[in-house]
Amino acid sequence: MAAQDSKRPTYATDAIPSDVKNGLFLGNAALDNVVSCVIAMGAELWSTKRRLLVMQAVMAKKGITSEMIEQYVPTEAEKADWESDRDRFVDLTLGPLADGGFRPVGSNFPKR
């Protein structure tokens, strides 16, 4: 993180990472990963639903109908933007499936 914006002064230094991703809580790493995915999916789903609620409220004030939404054809730029957002969505919600926890929950800190 510290080096990411290194062209400008950030007053950040390298941190000592936590090993939370190595934790094995539920007896099976795959199960742990699925739980992570479910939580992240919940965040994305609620984010989407809340946006729809906002849009409904705004559109109602402006007279936009559901039919106008159904008929909308995205531009090429919009398609590209949405694909990028889809990839971020997949990384957030399903990326944790690739985590590989192995350290038992009762284990002490590893030696550094």
Added chain:
Amino acid sequence: MIGRRELFGAAAASVAIAKTLQGDIANAANEVAKASSRAQSADAMKKLAGMQSRGADGRLLRLGTLDLESQQDFTLGFRLMHSKQMRASSVAVFDRVLEAEGLDATTPLTVDQVRELIGKDPAINIASKTWLANQQVTWKTLAGHFHKNSDFYLTEMEAADKAGPGSLVLSPNMTIPEYTKHEIHIQPGGYVGDPFAGHIYHYGTNSFYISVIGHNEQDQVHKGTVARLPLPEDGKVKRILDVGCGVGQYTAALKERFPDAEVWGLDIGGPMVRYAHMRAARLGIGANFAQKLGEDTGFPDGHFDLVTSYIMHHELPADMTRKVIDEARRVTRMGGVYYPVDFNSGGDKSPARQMYQRWWDHRWNNEVWSLEYHTMNFTDEIAKRGFTQVKNAKPALPGFGVRHFVRTA
């Protein structure tokens, strides 16, 4: 009624705004740098912040996007549910394990005994796993936004670094001690390792408060704590020190209660004090911030009338806590008040459920030093070091340790 053409028109306007934003940001940043009064500075800061944010809700700038705001809203909602249902679910399993072992929930246990017990049934840990997963989403979404828009947020901080009314002292060449580099609360980069540590911490911890103490989006908890802080017997409060100030909510509240005092907030995290100073400047609050260590503040002997800290000591190794107390004694004037706000502490055994929570928070929420803190008797450590405890004092933060001390030696 708006037709499709108008929708396209709105989209085109958005693109045009995006193209000119860089120039506008630079102009707004220059206005911050040129401001010659507290009011001008605060106005310029608000204008600059407004170019990226979605307005403010009182003291709190709304997050940069609706999606990010909604993701944080979800993680808050999950925390609220978790504090009731998920925790209860884990406790029920833990109690069954205790029963099978011939123990009850009030049995005093050591950490090692708890560690052994929680491995006996993985179902105990569903609360831990879900809580951590939720915490990771909180940090990942916030960090993603601030890094994606790093040009703007760095520009904003660079402009604010020079703004008043309070001052900012950064120490880019200082050696950052290893003990401060841990990712407390599993926040990526911790307090020292991410340029946007302050931004991320501030918004991430709002949900901590709501699910544990109460709403703090308007600094209500910090203001309430400051309002209850005791004064020196002679009533004189000209200089105040806040050690380990983080994002400066407590420091700002101190300056607001004591507007004529010189107020300093210190933190080792450069990004933390930058954010603290920027936020205070935007609010027109003249608190000063410096990147310094609590055990080596650099202030003269007896400089402060009131020395305090806010939930900082449990983030320190025990030997550093003792050094910070020694330094607090050195910079507090005779008769001055020392009141560090932090958890109750003392003892290496606690009832089973309590010790389970303490162990889990230490180990997996990466509260690296909290076990040392909880094992040590923090109040006694202060009393051993030239301070006299005021009897029958009231808590500055209800539920936390009562540590009203006066320097007497």
